[in-house]
Amino acid sequence: MLVSIQGLTAALPPGADRPLAIDDVSLDIAANEIVCIVGESGSGKSMTAHAVMGLLPRGVAVTGGRILFDGADLLQDSPEAMRKRRGRDIAMIFQDPMTALNPVVAIGRQVTEQIRAHRAISEREARQQVVDLLSQVGLNDAVVLLSAYPHQLSGGQRQRVMIAMALSLSPRLLIADEPTTALDVTTQAQILKLIKKIQTERQMSVLFITHDFGVVADMADRVAVMRLGQVLENGVVAQILERPAHSYTRALIAAVPKGACAPLDSAEGGPLVEVRGLSKTFRRGGLFSSRGAVTVVDDVSLTLNRGETLGIVGESGSGKSTLARCVIRLLEPDSGAVLFDGADIAKMKSGQLRPLRRRIQMVFQDHHSSLNPRQRIGDIITAGPRAYGENKAAVLARAADILGLVGLNLESLDRFPHEFSGGQRQRIGLARALMLRPDVLIADEPVSALDVTVQAQVLKLLDDVRRKMNLAMLFITHDMRVAAEVCHRVMVMRNGKVLESGPTHTLFSAPASDYTKSLLAAIPGRGRL
Amino acid sequence: MIRFARIFFAKPATILVFAAFIAIVVTALAAPLLFARGPFTIVGMPLLPPGAPGLLAGSDVLGRDMAVALAYGARISLLVGVASTIGAVGIGVLLGAVAGYYGGLMDELLMRVTEFFQIIPSFVLLMVLVAFLQPSLGSTVIGIALISWPQVARVVRGEFLSLKGREFVQAARTLGMRDSRIILTQILPNALPLILVVGSMMVGSAILTESALSFLGLGDPNLLSWGSMIGGARSAMWVAWWTSVLPGLAIMATVLSLNFIGDRLNDTLNPRRQR
The missing domain is CATH 3.40.50.300 (P-loop containing nucleotide triphosphate hydrolases)
Structure with missing residues (x-):
């Protein structure tokens, strides 16, 4: 085993929604395999990865267990020894390559710096290595890219640069924390393929964190399913996908949309909205300039x-x-x-x-910003009818139906948006739209x-x-x-x-x-x- | 509210500063009750040092009680500070909100006007305004409000620009709400903490500006303020330090405590600085 996590437990600061971030997690990663940790938000999957990296956020402390890397317990390493391991033995790539790269330093310098922080080689040699690395991760104009800044690259290119940086010291373990979640689907497919190819070529181990069972199916040799800080089950990918033992795993797999929408039965409702030749152009610049x-x-x-x-x-x-x-x-x-x-x-x-x-009403994407944080739910969902002059009491009387329809209870009316989960907030947004009885x-x-x-x-x-x-x-x-x-x-x-x-x-x-x-x-x- | 107080008073020094500020405000409010004879009455020999019989803070160049003058001066300083800040915040919020919410040409226009006020040396503008309007309490307040609002307008515009892109504001538009209602019920409550913080800081700077005006003799000649006290003490500065130092300390204590309170409000209310 390259990495063996044994009974790892880490405590959250007091006042968090549960006492333990990671609860007695045991997980092995063999040489030359990809292990996926899959779970929903708050499952502790990222925390586990950060613990291996020795980069737990402030306030989260390991309270028990061991993380053996090639036989040595990482938790016993001094901060200096751990710093030297990062990049050299264990490297990490992140979800958002834009924030993981320094925006004011050219790509070439960011990667050479990383190499020269660990190895005593000249700037020229380091540059040559970087060019090689960039072409290995599929960036063709490597020499041109050296002098580019992160904002000049696409999301996929940035993630490739991150991967090149991670590979620069030939680590034995690559930790990938949701590396494709912020990318478009075609780019995601390319990056996943790249990670898999590099893993095979270099015979590295990869710890891959994801929330998506589709990605798991494509990438993993073995899978660990996490929920609320605990590993629920752990096994070979085929076994988990085909014969999941835990009911939660079954629910997760079942929840992946499979695409089974039947065509509309009563085919003719007649057109309600017709858009013809619509165009929209954005002009940049102000009164005195046009860009x-x-x-x-x-x-x-x-x-x-x-x-x-x-x-x-x-x-x-x-x-x-x-x-x-x-x-x-x-x-x-x-x-x-x-x-x-x-x-x-x-x-x-x-x-x-x-x-x-x-x-015509709308439901929005971002459940954090789609509800006014300073208004109670009762005010939020009655806002529509009130804008057309109805009084609040009369509207509230009708609200029960709509709340029931979206699966919320009447007590919600007196509470503020931050007291609800993401899914509930999305239901509130839907209720707000439905209160006006829209057609579209x-x-x-x-x-x-x-x-x-x-x-x-x-x-x-x-x-x-x-x-x-x-x-x-x-x-x-x-x-x-x-x-x-x-x-x-x-x-x-x-x-x-x-x-x-x-x-x-x-x-x-x-x-x-x-x-x-x-x-x-x-x-x-x-x-x- | 309790949560607010707990964070606001988290630093022990806050309680001290807050108590000092309350003491200044209470003294100002109670001055006519404590010293019914008013600040202009001559009570004894001029330039008696602090601690002379019956004169806690000594007497000034005309033999008036310094302690009474300080208490009455607090009334004018605080009144001017608060009133001109209310004026500046009123103008600034109105223009900033309109510029930020509507954007485009309206924004360009209002911001150019704002910049016009920002590039003129503000104190010179103030002196011209006050001289033009005749020195009085009212003209001082109007003048200070007129030179202070651009700062508020800038901040409010920025906040409105960022808030109007939030989805709950777009949702309000799709619900058919009118613009005025969106500004008042959706955006403004979310911008309020920031406005409060800027306002509390502004009271301090308005007090300083008023002092400078009064020092130059451009304040209301019928009222005594801390600035005019220092101005009147110019000739005695070297023989009777207390005539200028005491009102100076009063200004310093008030402005410092206001800035400190503003800072704490910022830590407590500003969502961007929350832990």
Whole structure:
């Protein structure tokens, strides 16, 4: 065994939601294997990885157990000995490569510094090594990249630089803490492939932290499932995926969206929203300067029928969110028409638009910022009807129905948003939208910030609500699996343009464009879950 | 509220400073009750040192009781500090909120006006304003408010810019709320802690500005303030130190305690600095 974690226990500071961050965790990592720790947020998976690195956050202290690295207990190492190990024996890559790189230092210097901190070699030699490393991680213009700054690279390139840095001293263990969570799905697939390739070539061990069972299926040799600081089960990947012993593991695997949305039964509801030739261009610069324009949505047309869910799928920068915000008139489209129930709302003045606003509502992505932290839930969910002049008491009387529909109880009304979990806050956001009895619901990545089991619940809720209230839903997502699960029809966007659209089943089984094919191919764990 | 007090008073020095500030405020409020004869009455020989019979803080160049003058001076200093801050915060919040919320041309326009006020040497502008309006309590307050608001406007604009992008504000727009209502019920409550912090700091600087004006003889001639006390003591500075040092200490204690309280408010209320 390269690494053997034995009975590791670490305490959280007093006042945390549970006493132990890591509770009696035992885990082995053999040479030349990839071990995945999978769990939801707060499961202690990252804490375990940081403990191995000797980088637990302030206030979290190891209270028992051992971490043997090649036979030596890391917990007995002096801080100086541990510092020398980092990078040389154990290296780590992080979730967000933008914040993990120093923004004001050129890439070349960041990586050479790392090498020269550990080895007495000249600047020239170090540079040569860096060029080699960068080409090994698939960065072709390595020499040019040396003088680039982090913000000039794409997310995928930055993560490759991080991997190059981690590999620079040929560590025996690479810890990867959700290294692809912040990346687009096609980039994620490339980075996962890269990590796997490097692991095989160098015969390294990898400890891979993830929340996604799809990634586990693609990457792991062995898997440990964690919840609330404890390892629930631990075994070879095939065994965990096919015969999970613990009910929680089964729930996690079942919660991964599989994409089984049946086509709409009552096919004809008639079109409710028609978008024709919509474009939106952002101009940068102020009164005295102009720094060019970016066309984010480029001549997009779509039709949304009553009672139907239309998915808009694309990677970051595809213009899907901007399109949604133009449809609901949070942004002013530059050209094109948005016909809502026959009336063009694209250029309507705000006075005319106001009575129509209540019929199109939106659910947002970020459950932290989508609710006003200084208002009680009762004020938040009655805000819509009150904006149209109803009094609060009358609206509250109706609120019980909607609260029941989204699965919240009446006591919630007197509490503040921070007292709720992410999934509950998303339900509150939905209740706020539904209080106006809208005809159209726009959901902008409503589940992408949620844990997978909560995600499954919210997706089911959205579908129930759509059916009960006969809503037309515009569902924005970057996740093909989620789209396949809830959308009747799907539209694929890239660089502001619609590449193709069609019934979900047809589009997934016979995609017309190469880009859609690559999106489908990039779905982690495809065919194995 | 209890949670607020616990964090606010977490540093022991806060209690001391807060008590000192309360003492200054109480003295100012109670001055007419304590010293009914007013600060301008001559009570004895000029330039008697502190501790002379019946004169706790000595007498000034005209033989008036320094202790009474200090108490009455506190009234003017605090009144000017608070009133001009309220004025400055009022103008600053209004313009900053409009500029930050609407952005675009409105923002450009209002910010250029703000910059116009910021690039003029503010004290010179103040002297011109006060001289133009005739020196009086009212003109001092208006003048100080007019030179102080740009700072508030800048801060409030920045806060509104960041808050208006938050999803709960966008949600309010999709619900059909009117702009005025969004500004008042959604954004402003979230910007309030920051405004409070900036305001508390501003009271201190307004007191300093008022002192400087009065020192130069541009204050209300019918009222006694700490600044005018120091101004009147110029000729006796070398023979009777207490005539200038005592009001100077009073200014220092008040401004320091206000800054300290502002700092603590910032630590307690500013969400960005929370642990």
